[in-house]
Amino acid sequence: MQLLRSQAQSVVCKIIWPTESKEFRRQYSSLTLNLVQCRHPTAAAAFLSTMSSRRSRHLDKKMKLTTANTSSLSIADTALGKGSEAAALLDGLEVYTVPSLADRHPLTVYGIKPENTQHSVPNGTSINLTNWRRPILLLHGRTWSSVPVYHLLGGPNRREKGEESRSLMDALFHTQNLQPYCMDFRGFGGTPADETCKVTPHTCVADVESVLQWISSQHGLHWLPEEDCSYDSECDHDEGKVVKRKTCEKCEMPVLLGWSQGALIAQLVAQKDPALLSQLILYGSIYDPLVRYPRAPLYAQTSELDRNSRNEGVQNTYDAAIEDFTIEGSIPKDPAKQFARAALLCDPIKVRWSSLHELNNVDPARVHVPTLVIAGDQDPYCPLRAQQELFCNLGRGADRCWSILSGSDHAIHLLDARARFVQIVENFTVIGRRNKIGSSV
Numbered sequence: 001m002q003l004l005r006s007q008a009q010s011v012v013c014k015i016i017w018p019t020e021s022k023e024f025r026r027q028y029s030s031l032t033l034n035l036v037q038c039r040h041p042t043a044a045a046a047f048l049s050t051m052s053s054r055r056s057r058h059l060d061k062k063m064k065l066t067t068a069n070t071s072s073l074s075i076a077d078t079a080l081g082k083g084s085e086a087a088a089l090l091d092g093l094e095v096y097t098v099p100s101l102a103d104r105h106p107l108t109v110y111g112i113k114p115e116n117t118q119h120s121v122p123n124g125t126s127i128n129l130t131n132w133r134r135p136i137l138l139l140h141g142r143t144w145s146s147v148p149v150y151h152l153l154g155g156p157n158r159r160e161k162g163e164e165s166r167s168l169m170d171a172l173f174h175t176q177n178l179q180p181y182c183m184d185f186r187g188f189g190g191t192p193a194d195e196t197c198k199v200t201p202h203t204c205v206a207d208v209e210s211v212l213q214w215i216s217s218q219h220g221l222h223w224l225p226e227e228d229c230s231y232d233s234e235c236d237h238d239e240g241k242v243v244k245r246k247t248c249e250k251c252e253m254p255v256l257l258g259w260s261q262g263a264l265i266a267q268l269v270a271q272k273d274p275a276l277l278s279q280l281i282l283y284g285s286i287y288d289p290l291v292r293y294p295r296a297p298l299y300a301q302t303s304e305l306d307r308n309s310r311n312e313g314v315q316n317t318y319d320a321a322i323e324d325f326t327i328e329g330s331i332p333k334d335p336a337k338q339f340a341r342a343a344l345l346c347d348p349i350k351v352r353w354s355s356l357h358e359l360n361n362v363d364p365a366r367v368h369v370p371t372l373v374i375a376g377d378q379d380p381y382c383p384l385r386a387q388q389e390l391f392c393n394l395g396r397g398a399d400r401c402w403s404i405l406s407g408s409d410h411a412i413h414l415l416d417a418r419a420r421f422v423q424i425v426e427n428f429t430v431i432g433r434r435n436k437i438g439s440s441v
Contacts, residue, residue: 134254135180148346149182177426284376316344373402377407405424
């Protein structure tokens with residue numbers, strides 16, 4: 001009897017519909033306790049069971065509604081929506097919507113489609129260039145989304161006007177060896193925010209895994225003979241069904257590149273599921289073994305003013321957009337202003353990060369894929385001490401390379417010396433690919 005009374009107090013008062021008013025919960029608690037005190041434990045137990053079932057159905061319905069609400073969103077619901085001023089920045093990009101495998105939240109992915117997708121190899125076989133190119137996924141940092149970061153002044157329209165492109169997407173594509181993609185984390189750029197209106201590292205990791213699997217499915221059919229391939233199960237994102245696709249050791253998985261805080265996300269992905277990528281590029285990583293991110297207090301009382309400011313969002317600023325350009329003469333004034341303008345158009349509101357203590361799980365010793373560590377020698381966020389710790393403690397058994405670019409700060413790919421950055425990335429990915437194919441023949 002005492003056990004049932006305790007169950008009535010805990011289940012009804014604390015578990016069943018906790019969002020309802022205290023009066024609502026008190027009434028149900030009182031009713032259950034009356035049943036117990038009136039020597040009707042069976043009726044009380046049945047009542048608790050019924051209410052628990054109703055709560056489960058209520059939560060299931062709420063989850064379905066939440067999923068339906070978020071899955072119906074798209075890039076049209078963001079600052080990059082069609083008709084907006086920021087939409088012009090998408091020139092030259094293919095826009096894809098990839099549902100997250102965790103909760104079906106729509107993730108916006110950008111790519112570049114070759115004008116001529118067919119090519120003949122020496123043995124007379126016709127191959128698809130999109131599949132033959134090495135796919136590479138770029139992850140942005142803490143504040144700015146992928147379009148201003150990786151596609152600044154890019155696209156055919158600007159080329160026709162004689163403007164100099166500073167698009168890393170264009171530069172990687174024009175190497176003829178790489179097929180670049182980039183994505184926006186939740187709440188950034190073209191990816192709508194979810195119901196929490198914030199983003200966490202673990203959520204980003206799960207979303208990156210979903211996009212990597214989608215890219216693999218796009219590049220899954222290889223021109224190599226079928227006898228060289230085996231069949232594995234992969235998820236078909238379009239239909240939500242499991243289908244069979246050909247894979248083999250020579251069918252390369254995507255390369256994953258993360259910049260700044262995005263490098264920490266990329267490293268977490270490599271630690272968690274290295275089979276999803278073939279190589280890892282940690283560009284301007286803010287990893288520092290001396291930095292530990294604290295957990296949020298469990299019982300902190302947020303003031304009403306702070307709560308309202310969080311709901312309304314904090315505006316991004318021009319000064320914040322250009323703070324990565326610190327070396328005089330490394331980038332002309334006009335491209336820097338163009339970046340600030342594009343950044344504020346795509347991300348007018350600062351996205352709120354939460355649970356940054358999850359980044360404490362970043363551990364170089366758990367990375368066992370070929371890795372390139374690259375940073376500028378004057379990057380204020382990447383001291384050489386920390387970069388050395390990162391490189392020297394990477395897991396053994398895989399190729400690794402450390403490159404330091406002189407006269408460069410945090411945003412090397414936007415500076416005048418960006419061609420060196422592109423060349424280093426191409427050399428690392430292409431040589432690594434040749435070595436792998438050569439060793440498997």
